[in-house]
Amino acid sequence: MADALIFIEALSLAVFALATFAFTISSIWEKERRAAFIGGVTFCILLGSEIGLFALKTAGFFQSIPGLLILLVGLVIPVATLLLLIRTGRNPRALQGTKGYIVREVERFDERDQVFARNRSLPPGSEQYRAFYTEHPQWEEHDAKRRERGGPLGGPGLIDKPHEGPNVAALFASFSIPPHLGSSHIVQPKAHPHFHEGRISLSPEEATNRVKGFALHLGADLVGIAELNPLWVYSRRGEIFWDNWEEWGTEIDITHKYAIVFAMEMSRDMVWAAPHTASAVESGVVYAKGAFIATELASFIANLGYSATANHLRHYDVLLVPMAVDAGLGELGRFGYLITREFGPRVRLGCVTTDLPLVPDRPVDIGIEDFCRVCNKCAHCCPSKSIPFDAPQEINGTLRWKLNAETCFDYWGKLGTDCNLCMRVCPWSHPRTLPHRLITGLVVRNRIARRLFSTMDDLFYGKRPKPASPPKWATYT
Ligand code: SF4
Numbered sequence: 001m002a003d004a005l006i007f008i009e010a011l012s013l014a015v016f017a018l019a020t021f022a023f024t025i026s027s028i029w030e031k032e033r034r035a036a037f038i039g040g041v042t043f044c045i046l047l048g049s050e051i052g053l054f055a056l057k058t059a060g061f062f063q064s065i066p067g068l069l070i071l072l073v074g075l076v077i078p079v080a081t082l083l084l085l086i087r088t089g090r091n092p093r094a095l096q097g098t099k100g101y102i103v104r105e106v107e108r109f110d111e112r113d114q115v116f117a118r119n120r121s122l123p124p125g126s127e128q129y130r131a132f133y134t135e136h137p138q139w140e141e142h143d144a145k146r147r148e149r150g151g152p153l154g155g156p157g158l159i160d161k162p163h164e165g166p167n168v169a170a171l172f173a174s175f176s177i178p179p180h181l182g183s184s185h186i187v188q189p190k191a192h193p194h195f196h197e198g199r200i201s202l203s204p205e206e207a208t209n210r211v212k213g214f215a216l217h218l219g220a221d222l223v224g225i226a227e228l229n230p231l232w233v234y235s236r237r238g239e240i241f242w243d244n245w246e247e248w249g250t251e252i253d254i255t256h257k258y259a260i261v262f263a264m265e266m267s268r269d270m271v272w273a274a275p276h277t278a279s280a281v282e283s284g285v286v287y288a289k290g291a292f293i294a295t296e297l298a299s300f301i302a303n304l305g306y307s308a309t310a311n312h313l314r315h316y317d318v319l320l321v322p323m324a325v326d327a328g329l330g331e332l333g334r335f336g337y338l339i340t341r342e343f344g345p346r347v348r349l350g351c352v353t354t355d356l357p358l359v360p361d362r363p364v365d366i367g368i369e370d371f372c373r374v375c376n377k378c379a380h381c382c383p384s385k386s387i388p389f390d391a392p393q394e395i396n397g398t399l400r401w402k403l404n405a406e407t408c409f410d411y412w413g414k415l416g417t418d419c420n421l422c423m424r425v426c427p428w429s430h431p432r433t434l435p436h437r438l439i440t441g442l443v444v445r446n447r448i449a450r451r452l453f454s455t456m457d458d459l460f461y462g463k464r465p466k467p468a469s470p471p472k473w474a475t476y477t
């Protein structure tokens with residue numbers, strides 16, 4: 001019996017040592033010094049234990065009763081690890097997608113109420129300005145102050161000096177593509193004249209494969225299809241970019257049945273510099289990518305003979321996060337972002353709505369709600385205290401977490417960036433190295449793993465991780 005126990009423990013120590021070694025190397029590559037140090041120390045302890053085990057075996061220690069007892073106690077760790085593989089803590093609510101969040105009647109969101117529409121679009125003194133603030137006097141004074149500061153982003157790049165440096169030049173450049181792609185004839189393209197013959201016949205399965213394949217080819221990292229739930233369509237138009245004021249306040253009524261929702265990974269190196277300019281540059285770059293993908297995809301579908309609308313930074317008909325949940329790309333996290341299994345919240349979203357018949361994907365249960373209940377890291381790290389600590393609350397007929405967008409945007413205004421700190425500190429945002437993939441696999445499966453790794457994330461990366469230096473080309477000077 002002693003020999004069998006020694007074999008099991010030697011094997012498990014070797015597996016743990018190997019995993020810790022891989023984690024340490026990965027942490028060195030990620031430039032996570034604290035994680036690399038703790039990983040390295042743990043690896044040395046495990047290696048020492050392995051050597052000690054064989055030394056004690058050679059000395060015949062395990063033939064004694066104390067030796068046998070130590071072997072039995074040592075068995076606890078491999079057995080506990082195996083238990084982490086068991087699937088527990090399922091969330092049937094998550095498998096229903098956004099329907100699982102709905103507890104009462106939901107009112108569609110009016111785009112005019114959205115902070116960007118209020119501060120970017122409404123010209124003071126205009127008829128629309130008067131109409132809006134007559135209905136919402138509670139926002140007028142605050143919005144006026146925000147406008148004086150330069151809008152929701154305030155002075156771009158304000159947090160970093162000099163404000164006119166190359167980093168701010170990159171920030172402006174990163175947002176330069178979507179404005180070219182937001183006018184109505186581009187977001188709702190017509191078929192190329194070559195396709196005057198009408199529709200190209202495709203089964204829903206083939207159409208799905210083609211649009212998903214094209215989206216991935218264009219640079220999306222994740223793609224899913226959702227049946228379009230009208231609740232997640234804005235009720236009225238609020239963002240005006242081309243003096244098309246006749247559209248302001250008009251009802252948004254789309255007849256499309258499907259939404260192709262895609263997510264694009266944001267560079268971890270850029271996001272790790274949050275809340276500094278580099279992370280906002282990355283937001284702009286990935287929004288531009290989203291505008292490019294959505295525009296080409298909508299054009300492709302128009303050429304197939306169907307109607308399609310691109311949704312991106314300069315044109316939204318739908319709320320992207322609930323659409324992405326319904327398309328099976330991830331779950332809603334504590335700070336209101338989509339959290340994907342692959343990249344956590346470190347993504348930006350884009351979407352194309354269409355009447356092309358497609359095969360919808362199923363929503364997923366990856367354990368986010370349970371993880372967020374114990375984690376709270378984003379709420380602890382949010383400098384403006386905009387993220388709730390408590391359990392999900394009922395908000396407009398849905399049971400969920402909701403960040404305080406007003407205080408969050410006020411903080412953006414002080415920084416001159418879109419902050420992104422919550423995204424940076426989230427334990428799901430780590431890069432997709434083998435050790436992180438293995439940990440994610442356990443966290444998705446097992447409730448205890450969620451508690452264990454939430455605590456370990458604080459231990460290895462700190463409760464309040466500091467901003468990392470951006471890549472050299474994106475430094476502040
Ligand atoms: S972006 Fe910044 S201010 Fe806004 S919720 Fe996240 S951490 Fe808080």
Ligand code: SF4
Nearest residue numbers: 333372375376378426
């Ligand atoms: S930081 Fe923690 S609580 Fe916040 S979204 Fe990420 S997992 Fe959830």
